[in-house]
Amino acid sequence: MLLTTLESVPGKTIAKHFGLVQGSSVRAKHVGRDMMAGLKNIFGGELKGYTELLQESRAEALERLQQQAEAAGANAILNIRFSTSSVAQGAAEMLAYGTAVVLE
Amino acid sequence: MELLIFLTLLILGYITGRIAEHRHYRSILEREDTLRGIPAIASKVLPTDFRGDTRLVTGSVVVSVDYFKRFVAGLRNLVGGRITTYETLLDRARREAVLRMKAEANSQGATMVFNVKLETASISKGRRNAIGSVEVLAYGTALIPG
Numbered sequence: 001m002l003l004t005t006l007e008s009v010p011g012k013t014i015a016k017h018f019g020l021v022q023g024s025s026v027r028a029k030h031v032g033r034d035m036m037a038g039l040k041n042i043f044g045g046e047l048k049g050y051t052e053l054l055q056e057s058r059a060e061a062l063e064r065l066q067q068q069a070e071a072a073g074a075n076a077i078l079n080i081r082f083s084t085s086s087v088a089q090g091a092a093e094m095l096a097y098g099t100a101v102v103l104e
Numbered sequence: 105m106e107l108l109i110f111l112t113l114l115i116l117g118y119i120t121g122r123i124a125e126h127r128h129y130r131s132i133l134e135r136e137d138t139l140r141g142i143p144a145i146a147s148k149v150l151p152t153d154f155r156g157d158t159r160l161v162t163g164s165v166v167v168s169v170d171y172f173k174r175f176v177a178g179l180r181n182l183v184g185g186r187i188t189t190y191e192t193l194l195d196r197a198r199r200e201a202v203l204r205m206k207a208e209a210n211s212q213g214a215t216m217v218f219n220v221k222l223e224t225a226s227i228s229k230g231r232r233n234a235i236g237s238v239e240v241l242a243y244g245t246a247l248i249p250g
Contacts, residue, residue, distance in 0.1 A: 005244055006219050006245050037168070040168045041174075044170030045168060046168075054241070062160075082223050082243055084241065085225060086226065
């Protein structure tokens with residue numbers, strides 16, 4: 001599965017177009033991370049626990065995006081965008097969406 | 105007693121925050137130098153003579169401000185104007201995210217990253233909705249010549 005933020009892939013043409021596919025994941029951090037983050041809010045600096053959380057969440061969203069595209073029979077996803085939002089205190093949503101196509 | 109705790113946090117935040125920021129900026133500048141060979145380009149249009157592979161690369165970071173800066177920003181909210189303490193936070197976060205994206209591109213042997221997008225959000229809002237930390241995600245398409 002080819003993933004790209006571009007609208008086309010050099011040297012390939014779009015043979016079939018399946019429209020929008022998306023994958024999202026909502027994650028909450030656990031208490032330990034939350035406490036560390038509380039401390040970091042005093043000292044400043046990178047919140048490694050949250051960065052990890054974000055990465056896991058992004059991987060999950062991409063995974064679901066690919067599943068949806070595969071189910072449609074696509075072999076590539078073009079024009080991928082990410083979007084994040086905080087649903088509730090301590091929980092973050094990561095949404096990945098793009099256009100599923102068959103490239104030849 | 106409460107005032108004492110507040111002042112201690114303020115001083116502690118000021119000192120550690122300053123050190124953390126200073127260190128972070130130094131590491132950012134260093135890595136920006138080493139990764140300068142991989143330009144991150146916002147354009148969608150690929151060079152026409154490009155032959156090779158493309159791949160999605162991402163980089164993300166979550167950074168927090170210290171207690172002192174948040175307090176200063178709170179004061180700023182009363183009188184209005186630029187909140188410089190948050191400007192450096194966002195600047196650091198964006199540059200770090202872009203650097204991590206470039207590092208990933210570099211490890212895959214890419215020479216350029218195209219159509220770079222930045223996504224910013226605040227995961228945790230503290231008391232009274234004050235922004236405590238900001239998360240930045242940078243992503244783009246790495247061009248791997250082949």
